[in-house]
Structures are given as C-alpha cells and as structure tokens.
Amino acid sequence: MAEIPTGQEKAQAPLGVYIHVPFCATTCDFCAFYQTVPKGDAVRRYLDAVEVEAGLINWEGRQAETAFWGGGTPGLLRPADIEQLGRTLLAHGGMPKEWSVELAPATVTEDRLSALKALGVTRISMGVQSFNDGLLDALGRQHTTTQIYRAYDLIRAKGFASVNIDLMFALPNQTEEQWHSDLAEAMRLAPDHLSTYCLTFEEDTAMWVKLSQGKVKLDVNKEAEFYLQTWAYLEQAGYQQYEVSNFARPGHRCLHNLNTWNMQEWVGLGPSGASQQGGWRSSNPPDLTRWHADVAVGRRATADRVALTHELLAADSMIFGLRMNEGVSLPRLQKRFPTPQWAGVLDLWPKLLAEGLLTATPEGRISLTERGRLVADAIGAEILEAFESPVNVSAK
Ligand code: SF4
The missing domain is CATH 3.80.30.20 (tm_1862 like domain)
Structure with missing residues (x-):
C-alpha cells in the first residue's frame, strides 16, 4: 500500500x-x-x-x-x-x-x-x-x-x-x-x-x-x-x-x-475526539475515564488507529467528495493519491452514468445528480468496495 x-x-x-x-x-x-x-x-x-x-x-x-x-x-x-x-x-x-x-x-x-x-x-x-x-x-x-x-x-x-x-x-x-x-x-x-x-x-x-x-x-x-x-x-x-x-x-x-470532507488534516481533543494527522487516523477513547488515563501517561488518540494510505485517502476523498454538490476532479485526486486501486473505481462510472446517478465533465470532474445524492451512501459503499478489492491492473 x-x-x-x-x-x-x-x-x-x-x-x-x-x-x-x-x-x-x-x-x-x-x-x-x-x-x-x-x-x-x-x-x-x-x-x-x-x-x-x-x-x-x-x-x-x-x-x-x-x-x-x-x-x-x-x-x-x-x-x-x-x-x-x-x-x-x-x-x-x-x-x-x-x-x-x-x-x-x-x-x-x-x-x-x-x-x-x-x-x-x-x-x-x-x-x-x-x-x-x-x-x-x-x-x-x-x-x-x-x-x-x-x-x-x-x-x-x-x-x-x-x-x-x-x-x-x-x-x-x-x-x-x-x-x-x-x-x-x-x-x-x-x-x-x-x-x-x-x-x-x-x-x-x-x-x-x-x-x-x-x-x-x-x-x-x-x-x-x-x-x-x-x-x-x-x-x-x-x-x-x-x-x-x-x-x-x-x-x-x-x-x-x-x-474534513476534502481529506486534509485535523486533530481531535477530548474523549472520542478523532484525528487525521502525521500519517495516522485515530481517535481518543469514547470514555472520560479511559481518556483521562491516556492523557495522564502522555498518550493520545490510541483507539481505532490506522495508517493513512493512498487507498484509504482516495476512497474517502471520493465518498465525501461526491456528497458535495461540486463533486470531485478525478485527475486531481489521481495525482494527489496515485494508487493502482483507481482502476477498480473507474469501472463503476459507466454504470452510474447510465443509471443517471452521476454526471461527468470532459475535464474529469464528476458529481452526483439529484437522484444520485439520494443514494450517496450506497454509492459510497460501492466505491469503498472497489478500493478494498484487489485489482488485476494488467487485465485492464
Ligand atoms: S444528547 Fe446527544 S444530541 Fe442531545 S444534546 Fe447531547 S450530544 Fe447533542
């Protein structure tokens, strides 16, 4: 990754x-x-x-x-x-x-x-x-x-x-x-x-x-x-x-x-505060006592810790970006997060376009239609699956 x-x-x-x-x-x-x-x-x-x-x-x-x-x-x-x-x-x-x-x-x-x-x-x-x-x-x-x-x-x-x-x-x-x-x-x-x-x-x-x-x-x-x-x-x-x-x-x-939706960086303080910074995404425990215990020994953001990878950030940029009306620029995202997993995601577009859920400009900016926004969560789940599935790049 x-x-x-x-x-x-x-x-x-x-x-x-x-x-x-x-x-x-x-x-x-x-x-x-x-x-x-x-x-x-x-x-x-x-x-x-x-x-x-x-x-x-x-x-x-x-x-x-x-x-x-x-x-x-x-x-x-x-x-x-x-x-x-x-x-x-x-x-x-x-x-x-x-x-x-x-x-x-x-x-x-x-x-x-x-x-x-x-x-x-x-x-x-x-x-x-x-x-x-x-x-x-x-x-x-x-x-x-x-x-x-x-x-x-x-x-x-x-x-x-x-x-x-x-x-x-x-x-x-x-x-x-x-x-x-x-x-x-x-x-x-x-x-x-x-x-x-x-x-x-x-x-x-x-x-x-x-x-x-x-x-x-x-x-x-x-x-x-x-x-x-x-x-x-x-x-x-x-x-x-x-x-x-x-x-x-x-x-x-x-x-x-x-x-947040543009997948920049943030730090979260207090119990359950979530952070995305320094190559990691993680949270504070959602519990006042456990959070106090962490802080007392100089630890923070110990829960749900995952390394930030291009695959994770690209998937979330797409999922949260498509919830926004202006959508996302595919060429810009592909440049920002180069990963082979884009191949699987790009396969989704023809179907979504044909179903009238997505529009695309010649420059590669894609956004959801009104009908698409109604099912944004389901489209997000498909995008996530495409990023998580291994892609046989040579077959593309
Ligand atoms: S119980 Fe939940 S929704 Fe109600 S005020 Fe507290 S945080 Fe907000």
Whole structure:
C-alpha cells in the first residue's frame, strides 16, 4: 500500500481542530454521540486534561485554520470554563480563521455568548431540530420553541459572523406540512447556514429501541420525498446546497467541515475526539475515564488507529467528495493519491452514468445528480468496495 507523502505537501494542508465537550444534562432519544452527565469536579478535570492533551500534540509548527467545539453540549460550560478552553486552543493552535461552537438553545445566555465573542469565536451552530414543541418532545430534546427564539435573538445581537441552525426531518409521525412549517420558520430567522439531517436510528439509542419495539417506523420513500422537497425549498429561498445536508448563503460554507470532507488534516481533543494527522487516523477513547488515563501517561488518540494510505485517502476523498454538490476532479485526486486501486473505481462510472446517478465533465470532474445524492451512501459503499478489492491492473 502506498504511504501518503510527507514534507511540503503535508505541511501545507489546512489543519482543523475539533474539541469534544462530552457533557449533556440528559440524553436525546436519537443520540449516539459520546456524552455523559457532569458530576462533581468532572468539568474542571476535563478542562485541565484538554490543556495537557493539547501539549501532547505535535503541531508541527502549524496554526489551526479552523476550530470546532462540538459535543456533547459545549453550552453547558460556564463562562470561566469557556475562557479556559479557549485559552488552551489559542495557546497551541493560534487564532483560527473560522471558529465554530455548538450551542443547545437552552444553554444560550448573554454571559456565555460574551465569553465566546471575547475569545474570537466566529460561528455559532445551534441544534434547533424542530420548531414544533410536540416533535421536540418526541425526540427527547430538552428545549422549547420559546427558548429557541430567545437564544437566536441573543446570538444575533452579539454579532457573530455566521450562524447555523440544525434541523431534523422524517421524524416519527412528522407530516410534510409540519416539515414545511419548520423550514419556513428557519427562513424567517434567516440563518447564514442551515444543516438538515434525516433522523437516523443508531444502535443503542432510545429511538432504536422504539424502532425495534414497533413504536416508530422507518419509511425510506417518505425520507426521499423529504430530501427532495428540502432541496427545492431551500434553493428557492436563496440557500446554496453544497453538500447532501448543508446549505449556505454566499461566503458562509463551513470551512471546518470542508477541510474534513476534502481529506486534509485535523486533530481531535477530548474523549472520542478523532484525528487525521502525521500519517495516522485515530481517535481518543469514547470514555472520560479511559481518556483521562491516556492523557495522564502522555498518550493520545490510541483507539481505532490506522495508517493513512493512498487507498484509504482516495476512497474517502471520493465518498465525501461526491456528497458535495461540486463533486470531485478525478485527475486531481489521481495525482494527489496515485494508487493502482483507481482502476477498480473507474469501472463503476459507466454504470452510474447510465443509471443517471452521476454526471461527468470532459475535464474529469464528476458529481452526483439529484437522484444520485439520494443514494450517496450506497454509492459510497460501492466505491469503498472497489478500493478494498484487489485489482488485476494488467487485465485492464
Ligand atoms: S444534546 Fe447533542 S450530544 Fe447531547 S444528547 Fe442531545 S444530541 Fe446527544
């Protein structure tokens, strides 16, 4: 397997920093992220350990281009905690060009926002999910629509450069009218960026249990219809779709996510934080106690460790790249990640083109059609298989 190049190309790759804040007051019914209820001095110990972990990273003299605090619920941190975490980031990664923080509506307060703004945070991402109190309740979310409006006004008044709203669709018993009403309400608030996610049923979540008990049902046709209606609605409203689930006004695409989808480099801090840096992809253990134990002995990113190879990066560049509306340039990817495995992948295109799932320009840029984006996960699985299967190059 071909190793990724080191040296100049790697040093110039944009670096993203993700900090996982693993605390939530309760667990939402659909949530599969690692999170835990903070007890005793758990937050103070976490903040101190992130400082130590940041000192363990080989920053290679580089600055963070983007930063993202996700969770969990970063909004559970008090202003003084926010300052400590922010100082850790600034001391090691410098001031990022884009700095996003996820906030749950119920946690948004004037003093937390002031602390974030003073640090230089540029982007707030608020997990709204729905403007319908009944649907929020069915998701096990702990906020109300009144809290959403109050939080949004406070965020806007603080003057952050960019504001994102997350919405979820195809919820149990959600009608098309209810979803249209959620989209209309989001448009009325006019965020700079909108992420719309189809409800997924992850194992070991309360929603999964409800599905296995027959209390809620999967309906793939309904999901596809919601996707198509969402794309048409938001395009008409002036939001440009740039990825299956993401829409932005000009100049407001999420640079941190683009960095990831373009298979650049990132470091993840905190339990379950994932990294792709220095020739390796790996994660911190999704467990506060195990992560503390690792950091205490000077170790990090010990879970799911795999060497970065051209095959792995080429496959993921294709899979994540095709989820983006602009698609990928095959000649550029083949140059960036030269590997014989391209032969198997190129065999897929005629079929996908004939099925109307893919378009290609004469220069070799390929992108999914609307129908293709509906089955992006299945196409991704085919691409992965093609990269993983040995290819008899001489037979091509
Ligand atoms: S707030 Fe976010 S991380 Fe916490 S339980 Fe809900 S979905 Fe999961």
